[in-house]
Amino acid sequence: MLFLLLLAIVPLTLASDLLFTSSVTFCQPPEFLLIEDFNLIYFNNNQSIFFNISAASVQTNVSVSANIVLDAYGMTLVNVSVALCDILGGALCPLPTYQFVGSQTISLPSSLGVAQHVPGIAFAVPDLEAYAQLTLVDVNTNEVKACVQATLSNGKSTHQRPVQWALGASSIAVLLGALWQTTRSVSHPLIAHRLVDLFHLLQFIASTGLLGLNYSLLYRAFTLNFAFALGLVSSTTLQTAINNMRAHTGGTLANSTSTDAVGFVDRKLSPFSTVVLQGLMRTSLNNPTENSLFDGTTLLDSTGLVPVVTNTSSDVLQAGIPIYTNYISIATANAFATVFLVGVIIFAIALTVAVLLTGMRLLVERSQWGNTTVRGWFTKHSPAFIQAWSLRLAHQGLIALPPTLIFAFYQWTLRDSWLTTLLSVIMLLGVSSLVIHASYRVLRLVHDHTVDMLDTPSSTVTPYDPLYGRFRAPRYYFFEIFLAALILRAIVIAFGQGNGLAQVVVCMLIEIGVLAAHVVFKPFGTRSGDIFSIYFCVVRLVSTGLMLAFVENLDVAPIPRVAIGAVIAVILAVAVILLLASIVLSLGQGIWRHRTAHGPQIDIEKSTLDSALPGDKSSTRHHPSSSPNTSERHSSSTTLAETPATT
Template identity: 45%
Template sequence: MFFSVARLRLPLASLLLLPALARAHEDALFTSSVTYCAPPEAILVQQFDVAYFAANSSVNFNISAASVLPNLNVSATLYLNVYGMQPVNLTVDICSLFGGALCPLPMYNFVGWDSIPLPPSLDVASKLPGIAYKIPDLEAFAQLTLVEVGTNEVKACVQSTLSNGWSAHQRGVEWTTAAMALLALVAAVWQSIMTDALALLPVRLLDLIYLYQTIAASGLLGLNYPVVYRAFTLNFAWALGLFAASPSSHIQNSINNMRHLTGGNLADASSGGAVPLVNRKMSPYNLPPSNTFLAPQSLLARVASLPKMDLVKRGVEHMARTTVADNKVLVGGDVATVTPQSSNVLQPGIPIYVNSIGIATANAFMTIFLIGLIYAAIVLAALALAYGVAVWLGRTKSGRNSDRLTDFRQEYAAWARAWGLRAVLAAVIPVLIFSFYQWTLKDSWLSVLLSVITLLAISAIVLYSYYLILRTAVQARSSPSPPAPSPSTIPLAAPYAPHRAWYIVPLLLAVLVKALVTAFASSTGLAQAVIFLVTDALVFISLVIFKPYRTRHADILMGFLGIVRMVCSGLLIAFAQSLELKPIPRVVIGIISAIIFSVAVLVMFFNIFVNMGLWRLLTDVICCGRRRRAGNRALASNPSHHGSDPSILEKGGSAGASQQQVNRPGNPTPPASESLTPITPGSEWSAFTDTTGTTTLGEPLPRRWSFQHSRPPSASAESPSASSPQSPRWSGTTSPSTYLSALPSQRHSRRVSSSAPSPIEPIDEHCAPEEPA
């Protein structure tokens, strides 16, 4: 017990340190993106970084701006919005900053930073709850408005979204979920080789991939998602073939060039992500509808000709000329504004989702297409490698003697077709969604053409496999000896009972309906969520009624996943823009949905873990370790056994629990001068009889040592019972050990009194021995 508790000291200490580690994270809110909230005419803000520190209730800012009008005196209004609350709304006198260097605004590209202690009268600390510094994907923004003194005209306005450093979108989560899928893939391939075509792990692999894709696709609807839920779904974007891309991504740049050369005119991805371009009535802004504004080309050209002044050096103007690109102005720390040739507002749904990971809206399908080509090449190479390894092993000595390897080489073609179909099934959902969505963009004719070709190819493979399954199911109903399904269609037929193989049709229809609704109904998010809920509810009801899977455990697992999908689809309704739900309730519902999906992922991983046999191995190791430790403690508590037989010690000291030793007697030796007649072996005793019928026995044996090898009967003196064809013990080819192994097992006590020998009645040679009770 002491050692078990001692092992818990490190985990307990870690748990106790978690609050301290959380407190070590400084409570602060800082800029994550910047965009305009009024047309820039006289002042161009190139960078505006702001941070609020709760420790000293101060606001730090770093600004890079340029003024093109002479004698312009402005005042700055700083506004803070956190989940719809407004804890800060103050006006700062620009003339009091930097020793009056900004009054009036100089006609320079000026840069500078400062820290402003907030007055105690604002009491910002009491207005900002502590959870604002800990909750992931905070929905808050700061707005800086420059108003001309005297006329109260807005000369510049920028909005900066704020972050606390925590997010539900983590690289570690992506790698962990991908590792889970890879482990399931390796185990599924191995099980499909070593067992039969109806192996369970390949089925669970597809179920896991579908769960990942369901979570990712739930963030593609035209809803006003809380930022935390969208960030959570981005962890599973890789399951749809969407991988985060940087502004310098060669794949994305190649797609951009291809689109522009084939009639595409939609915007490329912004290096600042999707948040700065989200409509202001949606998260994280939660404001009435408004527009984002562009910097006019005339203002950019005038700013490019201005000298630069560093306000941090206090009065030392650096008059070097600077160059500002006409199509790119840095704001919020290397975040580019939108160019005049692009759309300035991202629509909810797929545009915000894909732009959040650096993929332009018009590049979504082409990204899926190129990733699909790489995916197909990997699958084909893996299948070829598997065949090459099988051929190489077949030429080895051990391989030539392996029946399993020979069978695999003979069945390789069907095995490869089955795994090829599984690879296609894993790509059905992303291909359907993004092919349909590409048709709504009307951007590049080559992208549309490739989407049609890809959709037709996938449909031909899947629909033909569905046809074979349904044909087999119809023949099974009309034929007394139903035919077996084709080996190449096993991935579709394996999960279901033979008489429920038709259940693949409603599942395919559900996937098709969701893909159509996601692609073509993005303007009505509420309708999308309702259709998702109805579809998942119908699938769950059909599952409860028909119970289509092969085992009850499979029905329960699929029913659990059906409930998860149905509940989360119902919770999506709360994100509809028309309902205008407050920000905080939406965030709570988003976190609940993320938790439910996370639990489903853990359940699926545990299921795969058990089906791999690792759970049984783990329990065996733990149980054997406990038994071994118990045996060692028993031996240590009984010093009289320290000198006993080492073989007994290796068996865990089962005899050490007794205070007395029961010596096993040796086998009796019959007299050499008398001829012995063998008898039928008894059920619990072995005996030797002489010609007079008397029994020659040694000491009585305890029941646990009752079995002894008897001398085989001779041809001249056979036991009647041994030659009787009705004997259940020796009939046919049954050996004594086989028969004895079939006897009912008896539990033996370790106490001496229970294992003491009992008197034995003489056995008559003409009577069969009494059967055990």
């Protein structure tokens, strides 16, 4: 896992040093030269170029000169002009009006000094911010006849599919560990809380890519590894179904685009905006739209032709959620519907498992199938297991709360499909009402009884344990701070699109407040728990503060932005690794304690989940101040097993 996360930050160099076009677009509407395809590969080992092109001129008697610009991280590495009438025996003067298709490998002469202009780091740094631009200018009128840009890539990226699979597998493993501990542990199941902690940390990392900022490509690609934690799962079948649904319910916004077209939506910002480009195109382009990535974009259509990226296009991808979702082929207007359908699928799977367990229990009871251990588990533990976890999922919704809030709120700002908007209201009310009801029940129980009531497992208290169970009893109310931070951050992300500076500042204030609350109240039952909680608060605060470098108005140079993005990625990756390590350690300690304390009787021993059944009060979870025999939640161990929640 450590290797895979580091792989996302420092991809391995497995291929030869080369640069190739990752996407191609027109810089202005193609009125004189039509290009259907253009690919270019530069091999650094032998300094050769392979290209293929399919194009045609639609105007006769046009003689042009070609201007070639190579830009990387805002620095112009190459800027040369070539008179086409002076090369190839004048075959391109004037431009031919027929369709021509060709490919060629050309060895570049050393006299051009290409190796001196292309630094070696260009072949190693992931998510290279570079492009090549070809501009054809009429030699008689000095009018721009055609402009084509091609983003350059070296094939390395911090967006790694193995990392996504590893994180997904780790999440499933933590879920299974939580389920196992819930049924087997005689003490409070820590792993169930750690599951929420893990998802909230992954969701925080993913949400840092949703702000209206001028991210470095390296950091944005890094955050895409965690998109699944927000329910953003790209599937062609799923997106097609959502597109059809929106089309029949009043949806008017554009559907998802290909990654090639999205590769150019950053043009207004780094790295696709230079003085050279502005000088050449001043007569053709208007002032860019504020807070849009480049001037606009026409998305790649079904014809497969080279897309046009100009300021006259009607579809403008705004910095923030639109860019983030389109990078994983999810249309802006499809974001909430994707989260909703993924949630429905997960709920259906959980419901199916519960039904199967119930059916197997009935089968065992009636047929006496299996040995004593199997019959004992299904008879004694499965009812409590199903009830407790159903209540956890239905009454808390803590994992689903952040993506629901963010994308439901954002859906309201789009004014697209009426059905999608209706579903966003229903889902928001459903998840919020469950959390609000659980919060009210906890506060009411403490008001009507005492705080000690929360340490007595019963059918009245146990269902709401995910809210307060991670905190020591006197600080049960800390879940209110936890929820307030989630809600405020979702509001800032959803409604603050287009104002990146305000989003970063408000998010910093939220993180400062959460950090201060952890320092003052010390909500966890052990010193190690409080220290770890403060560590995660500092991680969130520092990573949020460093994002000031991505604010467009501050005009931070491209290379420092890339470096800062790499630093943030490392900080967050280390936090994920430490949290997973603490979960593994906690689970290992739980298994060891069971084996040493209970021996062979563990199979028939009563689980604390049985106390969730009505009328069962035989098991209690002691308060650390009232009994020397503290529970696992308040263990005196000072290991990483006491990992705190992450807001």
